[in-house]
Amino acid sequence: xxxxxxxxxxxxxxxxxxxxxxxxxxxxxxxxxxxxxxxxxxxxxxxxxxxxxxxxxxxxxxxxxxxxxxxxxxxxxxxxxxxxxxxxxxxxxxxxxxxxxxxxxxxxxxxxxxxxxxxxxxxxxxxxxxxxxxxxxxxxxxxxxxxxxxxxxxxxxxxxxxxxxxxxxxxxxxxxxxxxxxxxxxxxxxxxxxxxxxxxxxxxxxxxxxxxxxxxxxxxxxxxxxxxxxxxxxxxxxxxxxxxxxxxxxxxxxxxxxxxxxxxxxxxxxxxxxxxxxxxxxxxxxxxxxxxxxxxxxxxxxxxxxxxxxxxxxxxxxxxxx
Amino acid sequence: xxxxxxxxxxxxxxxxxxxxxxxxxxxxxxxxxxxxxxxxxxxxxxxxxxxxxxxxxxxxxxxxxxxxxxxxxxxxxxxxxxxxxxxxxxxxxxxxxxxxxxxxxxxxxxxxxxxxxxxxxxxxxxxxxxxxxxxxxxxxxxxxxxxxxxxxxxxxxxxxxxxxxxxxxxxxxxxxxxxxxxxxxxxxxxxxxxxxxxxxxxxxxxxxxxxxxxxxxxxxxxxxxxxxxxxxxxxxxxxxxxxxxxxxxxxxxxxxxxxxxxxxxxxxxxxxxxxx
Amino acid sequence: xxxxxxxxxxxxxxxxxxxxxxxxxxxxxxxxxxxxxxxxxxxxxxxxxxxxxxxxxxxxxxxxxxxxxxxxxxxxxxxxxxxxxxxxxxxxxxxxxxxxxxxxxxxxxxxxxxxxxxxxxxxxxxxxxxxxxxxxxxxxxxxxxxxxxxxxxxxxxxxxxxxxxxxxxxxxxxxxxxxxxxxxxxxxxxxxxxxxxxxxxxxxxxxxxxxxxxxxxxxxxxxxxxxxxxxxxxxxxxxxxxxxxxxxxxxxxxxxxxxxxxxxxxxxxxxxxxxxxxxxxx
Numbered sequence: 006x007x008x009x010x011x012x013x014x015x016x017x018x019x020x021x022x023x024x025x026x027x028x029x030x031x032x033x034x035x036x037x038x039x040x041x042x043x044x045x046x047x048x049x050x051x052x053x054x055x056x057x058x059x060x061x062x063x064x065x066x067x068x069x070x071x072x073x074x075x076x077x078x079x080x081x082x083x084x085x086x087x088x089x090x091x092x093x094x095x096x097x098x099x100x101x102x103x104x105x106x107x108x109x110x111x112x113x114x115x116x117x118x119x120x121x122x123x124x125x126x127x128x129x130x131x132x133x134x135x136x137x138x139x140x141x142x143x144x145x146x147x148x149x150x151x152x153x154x155x156x157x158x159x160x161x162x163x164x165x166x167x168x169x170x171x172x173x174x175x176x177x178x179x180x181x182x183x184x185x186x187x188x189x190x191x192x193x194x195x196x197x198x199x200x201x202x203x204x205x206x207x208x209x210x211x212x213x214x215x216x217x218x219x220x221x222x223x224x225x226x227x228x229x230x231x232x233x234x235x236x237x238x239x240x241x242x243x244x245x246x247x248x249x250x251x252x253x254x255x256x257x258x259x260x261x262x263x264x265x266x267x268x269x270x271x272x273x274x275x276x277x278x279x280x281x282x283x284x285x286x287x288x289x290x291x292x293x294x295x296x297x298x299x300x301x302x303x304x305x306x307x308x309x310x311x312x313x314x315x316x317x318x319x320x321x322x323x324x325x326x327x
Numbered sequence: 328x329x330x331x332x333x334x335x336x337x338x339x340x341x342x343x344x345x346x347x348x349x350x351x352x353x354x355x356x357x358x359x360x361x362x363x364x365x366x367x368x369x370x371x372x373x374x375x376x377x378x379x380x381x382x383x384x385x386x387x388x389x390x391x392x393x394x395x396x397x398x399x400x401x402x403x404x405x406x407x408x409x410x411x412x413x414x415x416x417x418x419x420x421x422x423x424x425x426x427x428x429x430x431x432x433x434x435x436x437x438x439x440x441x442x443x444x445x446x447x448x449x450x451x452x453x454x455x456x457x458x459x460x461x462x463x464x465x466x467x468x469x470x471x472x473x474x475x476x477x478x479x480x481x482x483x484x485x486x487x488x489x490x491x492x493x494x495x496x497x498x499x500x501x502x503x504x505x506x507x508x509x510x511x512x513x514x515x516x517x518x519x520x521x522x523x524x525x526x527x528x529x530x531x532x533x534x535x536x537x538x539x540x541x542x543x544x545x546x547x548x549x550x551x552x553x554x555x556x557x558x559x560x561x562x563x564x565x566x567x568x569x570x571x572x573x574x575x576x577x578x579x580x581x582x583x584x585x586x587x588x589x590x591x592x593x594x595x596x597x598x599x600x601x602x603x
Numbered sequence: 604x605x606x607x608x609x610x611x612x613x614x615x616x617x618x619x620x621x622x623x624x625x626x627x628x629x630x631x632x633x634x635x636x637x638x639x640x641x642x643x644x645x646x647x648x649x650x651x652x653x654x655x656x657x658x659x660x661x662x663x664x665x666x667x668x669x670x671x672x673x674x675x676x677x678x679x680x681x682x683x684x685x686x687x688x689x690x691x692x693x694x695x696x697x698x699x700x701x702x703x704x705x706x707x708x709x710x711x712x713x714x715x716x717x718x719x720x721x722x723x724x725x726x727x728x729x730x731x732x733x734x735x736x737x738x739x740x741x742x743x744x745x746x747x748x749x750x751x752x753x754x755x756x757x758x759x760x761x762x763x764x765x766x767x768x769x770x771x772x773x774x775x776x777x778x779x780x781x782x783x784x785x786x787x788x789x790x791x792x793x794x795x796x797x798x799x800x801x802x803x804x805x806x807x808x809x810x811x812x813x814x815x816x817x818x819x820x821x822x823x824x825x826x827x828x829x830x831x832x833x834x835x836x837x838x839x840x841x842x843x844x845x846x847x848x849x850x851x852x853x854x855x856x857x858x859x860x861x862x863x864x865x866x867x868x869x870x871x872x873x874x875x876x877x878x879x880x881x882x883x884x885x
Contacts, residue, residue: 077508106508361735406641410638417635419625431646436863440649442860443653444649447648447649454648533722542823560728564828575731576735579725582724594716
């Protein structure tokens with residue numbers, strides 16, 4: 006159940022947006038499609054919604070083959086990055102739109118709109134026009150509008166992409182809580198790994214029109230299937246011939262068994278964190294970024310210019326660099 | 328726009344007043360004074376308006392103008408909205424060319440437009456005369472020809488207003504409506520049309536003003552027969568040349584009134600459109 | 604291609620199929636068919652017939668038509684006056700736009716309406732209106748009717764809005780900060796104007812001038828009453844076309860029409876080139 010995607014391909018001219026995508030999205034979960042811009046994740050979402058048609062392959066939503074069903078009959082809630090607010094309608098009218106199209110009785114529509122506006126905390130803005138709302142409020146209105154039709158799945162295309170950092174963070178927490186209340190199968194597209202790691206139950210990493218890895222946030226972070234996933238989900242550096250996270254490197258001022266050694270050539274302090282660059286004496290290796298906390302640096306007695314020995318920390322994840 | 332209104336006031340120097348004075352004088356002598364004279368000439372020596380409106384030829388011509396303008400505007404509105412949607416929302420071969428050609432009527436002389444229609448649909452030598460004869464339809468020297476000429480000259484006006492607004496609003500609202508279950512017609516009526524309505528009204532008003540005032544093209548294709556194919560503008564010329572100046576000025580006054588009313592409507596509409 | 608897709612906001616929304624690919628749905632294709640058919644019946648076929656008519660007679664018709672001194676004089680007058688009027692419009696239109704955008708005074712809104720009156724006023728009424736102030740019964744004692752000046756006056760009236768309306772929106776978009784930056788770098792008012800403002804306005808001035816010239820050479824309605832249509836004095840090309848039509852000489856009428864069209868095209872190309880030069884060499 007949920008959403009079953011089988012063998013989906015899509016090209017625009019000679020640009021391949023999606024190639025042979027097989028994916029099964031569990032019912033009731035909160036799934037993130039994560040990847041860089043232009044990697045195909047938005048196209049996949051739009052194909053699920055019926056706003057774009059796949060060149061080949063099938064889409065099943067809750068056990069129903071919807072491959073050839075037009076968007077207006079898929080009963081899919083879609084939230085756009087730029088809200089797509091109906092500018093000439095009040096907030097309440099926006100939310101009521103899908104129900105009016107479905108010719109529900111007036112009283113039912115009014116009741117439902119009230120409920121939804123309460124859910125998204127916009128009760129007192131019911132009669133405002135979208136232009137009179139802030140970006141975050143507009144996006145909550147768009148969400149209420151999509152939820153009004155009781156969609157079998159809720160799809161969000163970079164829902165917080167156009168908002169500033171603080172509102173983005175608030176809405177992210179709020180979406181998580183909302184999902185815990187409503188429990189509708191939800192898929193959202195994002196290029197922000199932090200957003201995906203924080204909100205989603207399942208993350209699908211998509212790059213260059215292909216699925217790189219599917220898993221829980223922990224799976225992806227701890228057991229990356231490729232150097233792409235490793236590097237996309239957080240900072241990485243090259244230690245010898247392996248990719249590793251900068252905070253997973255053990256650093257020592259005393260000579261010990263090490264992958265590389267060399268002087269600390271750059272020293273940048275960002276809040277509690279200190280970012281070091283070590284240039285290996287062995288010229289075959291690229292400079293290594295190491296991140297340590299201020300306390301660690303103090304305890305080890307590190308100073309710019311010190312000669313240090315580097316090796317992976319115990320239990321660190323690394324992959325062979327491509 | 329808002330920043331201009333709320334920003335600090337303009338710095339005024341002597342040059343500001345020179346420029347302002349120059350513009351005011353220029354516009355006063357070129358437009359304001361001459362136009363106001365039509366009003367004084369109409370009401371100056373005796374009320375020409377009342378007596379003119381008794382003249383059956385005048386009444387007929389005015390009715391003719393209204394009917395012709397109505398149909399031309401209806402045709403251009405339907406055509407214009409449809410074409411605008413096709414140009415903005417779809418890709419097809421030859422779109423650029425079509426887009427350019429649609430502006431053509433604005434840069435062709437009305438007389439040439441009349442000539443073109445005459446060459447195509449003239450009763451004797453027209454290219455399509457045999458076809459029109461066969462279905463027994465007279466175009467030139469009759470009402471359909473006048474409507475065609477009028478529709479021709481005002482053809483691009485609706486499109487020019489609607490296209491930029493359609494481009495501006497994008498397709499997301501329409502896609503959202505579709506994902507919420509609205510069909511093609513519902514999406515157009517409830518989402519697209521309300522979004523373009525001011526631009527559309529603006530385009531319609533411009534078309535109407537242009538249609539009411541068309542002269543050169545209509546003069547050629549109508550045959551200019553009093554009380555049969557004579558429109559108001561043709562009547563003004565005839566009355567003036569027949570030294571019925573009072574009637575000419577009175578009819579002109581009516582046409583001016585409509586033109587200025589249309590302009591006022593447009594000016595009132597424009598700021599609203601910007602705020603939206 | 605990937606550059607195009609990597610927009611700063613991280614959206615792939617604007618991804619579009621290749622130009623040549625048609626995205627027409629069935630109903631849209633039918634609509635396009637109906638629309639283009641109507642457009643062809645109304646505009647394209649009739650206009651094409653003018654070229655056929657003129658070309659049908661070969662070069663002979665053009666030579667003969669231009670050889671007619673009355674016609675040649677009418678075309679000459681039309682082009683001369685249209686050029687002159689366009690020149691005045693470039694200066695006055697830009698000035699008017701400047702005042703409308705940068706100046707604040709009581710009654711400015713009324714001025715906006717006055718600018719548009721020549722658009723909305725029927726051309727025959729425009730002629731009559733000018734006749735009332737600059738005709739035989741002029742309260743100013745200025746009578747230009749039946750002279751070549753009347754052509755200049757009528758064209759000036761009907762083309763008034765073109766440059767103003769083209770320049771105005773561009774001037775509104777122009778950020779005062781840019782001028783302030785120029786001033787802070789030591790540019791005088793005049794230098795700022797010539798190096799900063801004029802180049803940004805040039806394309807819109809040129810497009811307004813093009814429209815104004817095209818309208819000027821094709822004007823008919825406002826001239827019939829005002830100019831008297833005196834051969835070799837105040838008769839313009841459109842009137843010649845009309846006379847040829849009335850005399851049942853569509854070939855000659857078409858020839859003049861094609862010549863006018865060629866002049867208009869030449870003007871469009873020239874003005875386009877000039878505006879590009881000005882815009883580049885600010």
